[in-house]
Amino acid sequence: MTDPSSTYELLAVSVRKLIDATIRTELEPNAISDAAAQIDVITSRLSAEQMPGSFGERPSTDGQGPASGNAVIGVRNPLAPPLTIHQGNGLVWSELVLGAAYEGPAGYVHGGVCAMVLDHVLGATAHKPGRPAYTGTLTLRYHRGTPLLKPLRAEAWVDRVEGVKTFAVGRLTDSDGVTVSAEGVFIHPRQ
Amino acid sequence: MTDPSSTYELLAVSVRKLIDATIRTELEPNAISDAAAQIDVITSRLSAEQMPGSFGERPSTDGQGPASGNAVIGVRNPLAPPLTIHQGNGLVWSELVLGAAYEGPAGYVHGGVCAMVLDHVLGATAHKPGRPAYTGTLTLRYHRGTPLLKPLRAEAWVDRVEGVKTFAVGRLTDSDGVTVSAEGVFIHPRQ
Numbered sequence: 009m010t011d012p013s014s015t016y017e018l019l020a021v022s023v024r025k026l027i028d029a030t031i032r033t034e035l036e037p038n039a040i041s042d043a044a045a046q047i048d049v050i051t052s053r054l055s056a057e058q059m060p061g062s063f064g065e066r067p068s069t070d071g072q073g074p075a076s077g078n079a080v081i082g083v084r085n086p087l088a089p090p091l092t093i094h095q096g097n098g099l100v101w102s103e104l105v106l107g108a109a110y111e112g113p114a115g116y117v118h119g120g121v122c123a124m125v126l127d128h129v130l131g132a133t134a135h136k137p138g139r140p141a142y143t144g145t146l147t148l149r150y151h152r153g154t155p156l157l158k159p160l161r162a163e164a165w166v167d168r169v170e171g172v173k174t175f176a177v178g179r180l181t182d183s184d185g186v187t188v189s190a191e192g193v194f195i196h197p198r199q
Numbered sequence: 200m201t202d203p204s205s206t207y208e209l210l211a212v213s214v215r216k217l218i219d220a221t222i223r224t225e226l227e228p229n230a231i232s233d234a235a236a237q238i239d240v241i242t243s244r245l246s247a248e249q250m251p252g253s254f255g256e257r258p259s260t261d262g263q264g265p266a267s268g269n270a271v272i273g274v275r276n277p278l279a280p281p282l283t284i285h286q287g288n289g290l291v292w293s294e295l296v297l298g299a300a301y302e303g304p305a306g307y308v309h310g311g312v313c314a315m316v317l318d319h320v321l322g323a324t325a326h327k328p329g330r331p332a333y334t335g336t337l338t339l340r341y342h343r344g345t346p347l348l349k350p351l352r353a354e355a356w357v358d359r360v361e362g363v364k365t366f367a368v369g370r371l372t373d374s375d376g377v378t379v380s381a382e383g384v385f386i387h388p389r390q
Contacts, residue, residue: 015228015231015232015235016221016224016231018231018232018235019221019224019231019232019234019235019238020221020222021235022235022238022239022242023214023217023218023221023238025238025239025242026214026217026238026241026242026245026277027214027218027276027277027278028246029241029242029245029246029249030207030210030211030214030245030275030276030277031211031253031254031268031273031275031276031277032246032249032250032253032254033207033210033245033246033248033249034248034249034250035244035245035247035248037206039244040206040207040209040210040245041206041209041210043210043241043244043245044206044209044210044212044213046237046241047210047213047214047216047217047238047241048213048216050217050220050234050237050238051213051216051217051220053226053230053234054217054220054221054224054226054231054234055219055220055223055224056226057224057225057226058220058223058224058225059223059225061299061306061347061348062222062223062298062299062302062305062306062347062348063222063223063299063302064302064304064305064306064307077222077299077302078302078303078309079300079301079302079303079309079311079312080303080309080311082222082302084221084222085218085221085222085299085300085302086217086218086221086222086300087218087278087300087301107253108252108253108254108268108276109270109276109277109278110270110278111253111254111255111268111269111270111273111276112269112270112271113255113331113333114253114255115252115253115255116255118269118270118271118315118318118319119318119322119333119334119337120270120271120314120315120316120317120318120319121270121315123311123314123315123318123337123339124309124311124312124314124315125311126311127309127310127311127314128309128311131310140304142304142310142341142344143310143339143341144340144341145338145339145340145341146310146314146338146339146341147336147337147338147339148314148334148336148337148338149335149336150333150334150335150336150337153333156252156253157252157253
């Protein structure tokens with residue numbers, strides 16, 4: 009039997025490739041219109057049975073991870089790269105390559121996308137199972153452009169913890185070193 | 200004759216709806232696999248003729264806006280909401296509603312997505328035609344959760360200009376007030 013979670017994950021993989029093709033295609037207008045019409049048919053079939061609102065608002069009792077819809081790490085979310093978060097030796101890190109969908113200046117990752125990735129990776133230093141941390145403040149310093157289509161690494165660690173506040177620092181790097189550095193305060197709401 | 204830019208734009212509109220359906224569908228696995236296979240066929244047709252790398256790296260001599268591939272405002276980029284940037288009376292603003300694809304905590308916009316939107320809107324205070332500004336630093340303060348599927352407004356203005364540096368401030372609001380505030384320094388590289 010097919011595992012439902014991974015089938016959904018494969019659909020998201022297909023849609024990520026479609027996003028890239030949508031940005032880069034140079035087919036003539038009639039062929040583009042045909043593709044859009046076919047996509048609309050698929051969309052209406054998929055949405056004939058769907059959860060209300062958004063992924064995170066539903067009970068997750070079917071084995072799917074609770075973060076499957078997340079904008080940064082969600083395996084079911086085609087907008088997410090998605091990041092895989094690793095932890096060990098006091099460090100949180102993720103390795104990634106960002107394509108055409110994440111572009112800001114020509115050939116470079118959008119500064120806002122760098123912020124999004126770092127927000128998540130710094131925040132992950134404070135996450136505990138069943139007890140997420142929320143961003144309090146986040147400061148980013150951009151050293152130079154972050155290249156598209158090249159291997160990148162985002163990493164973060166805890167500087168200190170004061171009560172419900174985790175002070176985290178981190179950076180985004182390419183093979184030549186740091187492109188963006190960050191520091192942030194992440195908060196566990198009192199339960 | 201169909202205008203090529205708007206045909207591409209309509210394709211991106213269709214793919215945005217597909218992204219939402221991909222996250223929220225509850226169809227059974229076989230139907231999901233069929234949809235993925237059909238999407239792969241469309242993707243391979245679209246990518247049979249495509250620009251190399253990313254949108255921003257190509258010459259734009261066909262009437263398409265140079266930012267059509269942009270991760271935040273790109274009308275051809277299904278990942279972009281896309282934001283429409285308005286300017287007037289010393290203010291830059293954009294009105295938006297963010298759906299399931301932008302989720303972080305259940306029912307709320309991902310903190311990193313808020314950062315991405317504010318980076319772009321604050322940066323837009325410094326943009327000049329043909330002379331983009333790059334983010335130097337960006338600091339975000341999160342006041343409370345930013346709701347999904349509700350009308351939001353991002354706005355920014357220039358605090359002061361010092362040489363090549365524009366100091367901008369701004370905020371993201373919903374109908375109850377500010378959810379995230381921001382300040383940033385945006386730099387025009389010397390030409």
